Amino acid sequence: MSVPKPEAIVVGAGPGGLAAATALHRKGWSVVVLERSATLEPIGAAIAIAPNGLRALDTIDAGVPLRACAAIRGAATLRRPDGRVLAPTSGEAFTARFGEPMVLAARAELMRVLLAGLPADALRTGTTVLTVTPGDADRRATVSTADETLTADLVVAADGIRSPIRRAVFPEHPGPRYAGFTTWRAIVPAMDITPGETWGRGLVFGAMPLADGRVYWYATANRPAGATHGDAAGERAELLRLYRDFHEPVGDLIAAAPAEHILHLDVHEMATPLPAHHRGRVVLIGDAAHAMTPNLGQGGNQALEDAIELADVLSGATASAVVDALPGYSRRRVARTSAVVRKSRRIGAMAQWHGRGAVAVRDTLLRVAGRVAPDAALRPLDPVLAWRPPTGAAVSTRAEV
Template sequence: MAQSRRAVVIGGGIGGLTAAVALRGSGWDVTVLERAPSLEPVGAAISLAPNSLRALDVIDVGDEIRDLAAWQGDGGLRTPSGRWLSRTDVDAVAARFGGPLVLLHRATLINSLAARLPSEAVRTGVDASLADPGDADRPARVNTPDGELEADLVVAADGIRSAVRQVLFPHHPGAVYSGFTTWRVVIPVPGARFASHETWGRGRIWGSHPLKDGRVYAYAAAVTPASEHAPDDERAELLRRYGDWHDPIPAILAAARPEDVLRHDVHHIADPLPAYHRGRVALIGDAAHAMPPTLGQGGNQAIEDAVVLAHHGADLAGYTAARLPRTTAVARQAVRVGRLNMMTGRAGIAVRNTALAAVSKAAPLLFLRGFEGIADWRPPQAPYAAGKTRQATAGPSGNS
């Protein structure tokens, strides 16, 4: 009997768990090592586009997520006064890209992925480090407090400040500050009824989206110096910056408590890595190609990475060849969108808003072209578990 191949995944976030499930489905013996004491994520919601949902179909999670998530329905882009610059349509998105955009809490996705793994496969509270990337003639080695693990494959899903990336590519400059910070909340807002929207102001944006469980996910971003923090608390900072913007923003801020608000500076990898592997180690997600959240594709690309890696297995050169050009292009597009929605010049903003409104009126579906080549991506393998990929459209409520 052939000996099973062993994979060690460093990082138990969305990318790491997706990789673990996908590799197990391809016959690998997998161990996940997570530094945090539990898999409960520190974060908020995540938007999944048709490209990552198709990747999740490969590991038989896609339909479950579609059922648990809110389908992002009619909404669009607004100004701080509330004027609509453009409108979106859930059916048009589903028709163009073969499926919906959905929104759910990160914890929901983490729980669904973890449920596909045996409990003994996931070890939390483990500070793991790469001791040796290995090569064709020797396994990779990972240090843990309980001893050393050997692996035929190490998957580095250890995030934007990846220690594994630094070991593999010590001369790479790593992530740089993107020029703006973000705030996020997931809270109940009694009586709130609104269409999903993103609002673009002067060097500031706000987004409000209802979740399927009745809570509201809201995020904000603003051009600020790196490492800046509010002199009092971050809810007060949001009130100062967004308190006079259109409904439902004041209601969301009124419902939020200071402890509900998460704030993080945004960093991205400006200089692409030369490869996403070395020896027997592969980088996925933010460890490989951290990007601004302006396209909502960071987690989506990590999910893609995971299923493509499982497809290539030990052929890590094939994995790099498949992923590096695509993720580099998506990351560069995210940077370009960030420059557009974080504009600070009044004249430029006026021109931008006039153009957005005119294009939306003349050709409503033209905005979807920005996701062509991104949301219509398909994984290299057919769904091997579910045997299907649901191509549904939203019901009257916009949810599945």
């Protein structure tokens, strides 16, 4: 007699949720993805896929099409607002050090690739989860929506930084806190740029090329949580004011973005780690478990790691064995993701320094380090990008792109 497939419900159809659904599906699970939005519109302009994220994608045969998006070649620099170089590097140096490129892809492209790995009927949009009961060794987890109540052997909470599921299963946890700065992002038509970031006094501006020639830019500024400057046009006007003294083509990049296409979000992080990333038959991944500042570009990559590690922990597990297996997932992920959150916070704090004296010291140290050790800008990434898929994960055979 055949053993029925274990069943999983994934809540949230972002990159982490879709990767987890695909990874579990490939391990023989029956998977349903519940997404509250009526249509699957990617939130955010672009996403940086680092070597660790590419290796995670390889295990679900999604790495090859994303590598085709690699476009950061030649010089890449960290600069002052006047254009003076603080620390040089290059796309080639990055690839030589970490064995893979840094890929900047439109989020829509990543979502398309991940959806291709799922059965057509796996995704249910326009479905808001109202309540979750985590279950235990003897009872399946329960998920209630406005239309029905579902049960499953596993619930994957990939429902983002404001995760209602996290609040339900860890009500004692304080949740995310404001990191002290806000961010804007946009994709604009092709323009001649040198990839990299510019650090000012409490201001950061970054610009990176996409494979199709367009440019993705992002900006950050220190200001109180929730502060706005009226409508979308007012926000763009404020951006042009804040960065008016930055080197070219910063102003042109901001001006090239239609005001309504500039995404503005305050930055929050999980400063207090969760005691575990699971409870009962519920497991948390991505921002629901370990939201971090964007300074390492690791939010999405850690969610991809989560997905692959979760599927590996559950590989071969029967429905009744899920509760016993999930502590292994927490052991793998809590310490690592907490360390990445802390490292991202430290770099973000330094990048957002505002005091004239502190910024002068920071810039001097960066210039000296860049001269003495040309790879100084890449060294902090070593432990972050060193992750490899667990030996039990299926690795695809891929051609080099």
